[in-house]
Every structure is written in C-alpha cells, then in structure tokens.
Amino acid sequence: MATDLYEILGVKKDASDKDIKSAYRKLALKWHPDKHKGDKEAEKKFKEINAAYEILSDKQKRNQYDTFGTAGGQAGAGFGGGAQGFDFSNFDFGGGGGFADIFETFFGGAARGGSTAGSARRSGKMRGSDIETTINVSFEEAVFGTEKELEITKAAKCDNCNGTSIEPGSKMIKCSSCDGKGQVNSVRNTILGQVKTTHVCDMCDGTGNVPEKKCTVCHGSSRVRKKERVKVKIPAGVDNGSTIRLSGNGEAGIKGGPNGDLYLNLQVKPSKIYVRSGSDIHTELPLHLVQAVLGDEKEVETLYGPMKIKIPPGTQDGKVFKLSGKGVPRIGGNGTGDHLVKVRIEIPKKLSKKEKELYGELAQEANLDLKKGGFW
Numbered sequence: 526m527a528t529d530l531y532e533i534l535g536v537k538k539d540a541s542d543k544d545i546k547s548a549y550r551k552l553a554l555k556w557h558p559d560k561h562k563g564d565k566e567a568e569k570k571f572k573e574i575n576a577a578y579e580i581l582s583d584k585q586k587r588n589q590y591d592t593f594g595t596a597g598g599q600a601g602a603g604f605g606g607g608a609q610g611f612d613f614s615n616f617d618f619g620g621g622g623g624f625a626d627i628f629e630t631f632f633g634g635a636a637r638g639g640s641t642a643g644s645a646r647r648s649g650k651m652r653g654s655d656i657e658t659t660i661n662v663s664f665e666e667a668v669f670g671t672e673k674e675l676e677i678t679k680a681a682k683c684d685n686c687n688g689t690s691i692e693p694g695s696k697m698i699k700c701s702s703c704d705g706k707g708q709v710n711s712v713r714n715t716i717l718g719q720v721k722t723t724h725v726c727d728m729c730d731g732t733g734n735v736p737e738k739k740c741t742v743c744h745g746s747s748r749v750r751k752k753e754r755v756k757v758k759i760p761a762g763v764d765n766g767s768t769i770r771l772s773g774n775g776e777a778g779i780k781g782g783p784n785g786d787l788y789l790n791l792q793v794k795p796s797k798i799y800v801r802s803g804s805d806i807h808t809e810l811p812l813h814l815v816q817a818v819l820g821d822e823k824e825v826e827t828l829y830g831p832m833k834i835k836i837p838p839g840t841q842d843g844k845v846f847k848l849s850g851k852g853v854p855r856i857g858g859n860g861t862g863d864h865l866v867k868v869r870i871e872i873p874k875k876l877s878k879k880e881k882e883l884y885g886e887l888a889q890e891a892n893l894d895l896k897k898g899g900f901w
C-alpha cells in the first residue's frame with residue numbers, strides 16, 4: 526500500500542505543526558477504536574493516522590519523508606516502507622501496549638503535563654511538560670517584530686549525567702530485583718488454585734539493567750530545576766493574544782524523553798497614538814473648521830514616520846484618508862495593512878471679537894437669518 530501521509534491527515538504539504546496536530550487529533554478521535562469496536566477498517570484507518578502523525582509531527586522524520594518519502598528508492602531507509610511509500614502493515618506501535626496506550630503516548634504533548642502511558646513508562650522515558658507564560662511587548666515591537674530574552678525556571682536536563690540519571694563512570698549492572706529479566710512473576714493463592722502473574726519490574730523499568738550508581742546531582746531523576754535564558758524571535762505583525770510556540774523549550778524530558786514545548790502568550794501594550802484592528806491602523810485628524818472649508822496640508826504621525834496629507838477644500842467631517850501600506854505587516858509576508866486617517870472637524874467654542882464679526886459676515890453672505898442664539 527502506498528499512500529501520501531499528508532493526504533491521510535488531510536493537510537497541505539506546507540501545513541504547520543499546529544495544523545498537523547489539530548488534524549491528527551480530530552481524525553484520531555473520529556477513528557478511535559473505542560468508537561468502532563470490531564471494525565477492522567476503522568482500526569486500519571486509525572493505524573494509518575497514527576503512523577502518518579508519528580512521522581509528520583517529527584521534524585527530522587518529516588524532512589526525510591519530504592525528501593525521500595514519495596520519491597521512491599530511499600523510502601525504505603528511514604521507515605521500513607516499500608519502494609513507493611509506506612507500508613502501514615509493517616508499522617509497529619511498540620507492541621503490547623494496545624490502542625489506549627498509543628493514544629495516550631501520542632497525546633502526551635497535548636496533555637500539558639506529560640503522560641506516563643504504556644511503552645513510555647517501560648523505559649522510564651517521558652516527555653517533559655509544556656510551559657506557558659506571558660511575554661510583554663510594546664505596540665511597535667508587535668508591529669515590526671523584535672527579539673526578546675526571557676528567563677524561565679524549569680526542570681532542565683541534568684548536566685552531570687546528561688539526562689541519563691546515571692553517575693558518569695558508573696557501570697550498568699544486572700537488576701537484582703528481576704535478575705535482569707525486566708519482568709517479575711508473582712504468585713497468588715486463590716480458591717481456584719495458584720494464579721501466576723507477570724509484570725514489569727519497577728526497579729529497572731523493565732530494562733533488566735540498573736546503574737551501579739545513580740547521578741549524585743539529580744539523584745537519578747535526570748533533571749534539575751534551574752533558570753534558563755531563552756531568546757525569542759517575535760515576528761512582525763503579531764497581535765495581543767498571539768501565541769508563539771518554542772518547540773522543545775519546555776521542561777526537559779525524563780530519562781531521555783523529548784522536551785516539552787514553551788508557549789508564549791503575547792501581551793501587547795496599547796499605543797497612545799494608534800488604534801490597531803488587524804493589520805490596519807486608525808488615527809483621527811482634528812481639523813479647524815476653516816482648514817476643512819478652505820483646504821490645507823497637514824502632517825500626521827505614522828508608524829513609518831511623519832507624512833503629509835493634502836486636505837482638499839470642502840473636506841467633510843468623517844472623511845477617511847487612506848495611507849496605503851502604512852499599517853501593520855501581515856504575518857507570513859502577506860503584505861502590509863493600511864493607515865486610515867479620519868477627519869474630525871472641530872467647531873471653535875470661543876471666538877474673538879474679530880472672529881465673531883467675520884462669522885456674522887459669513888452668515889449674511891450665506892443668507893442665514895440667524896434667530897435668538899445668534900450673536901446679535
């Protein structure tokens with residue numbers, strides 16, 4: 526069987542990690558064997574979905590697949606597939622765990638906090654938890670992008686043992702609890718006779734080996750809590766509430782498991798000058814009545830520096846001048862929004878004697894027969 530992995534998940538070739546994860550989640554829920562008991566087709570489908578996700582969610586595997594996957598020839602090298610693509614019938618889920626285990630393992634990342642499912646537990650390997658935190662940026666930084674450095678306190682890989690939990694130089698010795706078998710048998714007496722059960726050895730997590738000496742720094746946990754500085758590139762065009770994911774920058778995996786991710790929720794400080802809506806910028810331009818009537822030229826502040834606007838004679842209140850391309854860059858290089866300048870005509874509240882006279886003349890000129898409340 527040769528199939529395109531992207532097709533299986535129903536995503537485009539350039540889908541983001543997030544898209545892939547989301548597509549996978551939907552499909553996995555839909556085809557989960559618990560919902561299709563005894564349905565062989567559904568089971569096959571579920572396996573395909575998981576296999577596709579296992580590869581496409583892993584940067585390196587995805588790269589390899591993109592390069593060799595459907596090109597043939599090399600396809601077998603990485604994944605045990607056929608010459609034309611992937612043979613899912615060969616896909617092995619690590620055995621014994623059953624579907625529930627697979628499901629939990631794959632969802633370990635989403636569960637924010639890691640999972641201790643099935644085969645993962647057996648080797649002691651676990652994915653590190655995700656970390657979520659807030660990062661503050663100025664209005665302009667969000668518009669033009671920036672680089673930030675932040676300090677995160679997290680469970681990080683122990684440097685002394687390099688995350689193995691074994692004291693450097695210490696040998697691996699046979700687990701005494703299971704005598705190196707990785708499993709222990711226990712016998713229970715019941716009314717039906719003796720019942721023998723086998724379970725994974727707790728001492729060695731089923732590996733059959735234990736280090737002679739645990740790491741003296743992390744005491745065998747493989748991690749230590751410490752502060753780490755993280756550099757973050759914030760792309761131009763992000764907005765308040767945007768989230769940036771730094772893959773692998775969450776808490777360190779346990780005993781060689783993958784790291785969690787770091788999620789940064791952006792909090793953008795509002796501007797005193799600009800109002801932003803999406804990629805557009807809005808400002809108001811107050812004009813004296815006479816400027817609107819007779820026309821003028823005004824300088825306005827834009828994100829890109831001051832710009833002159835020609836005010837034609839007879840400009841109405843509420844008129845919007847569009848400064849094309851002077852808004853916010855759209856994420857992904859999709860052009861730039863506009864800056865919209867809205868005219869607000871200000872009616873003078875206090876008039877000098879001379880002004881009163883002039884307005885009076887205007888009233889006569891316009892044949893306005895001003896009643897009480899007029900100036901004379």
Ligand SMILES: [Zn+2]
Nearest residue numbers: 700703726729
């Ligand atoms: Zn053991």
Ligand SMILES: [Zn+2]
Nearest residue numbers: 683686740743
């Ligand atoms: Zn250590």
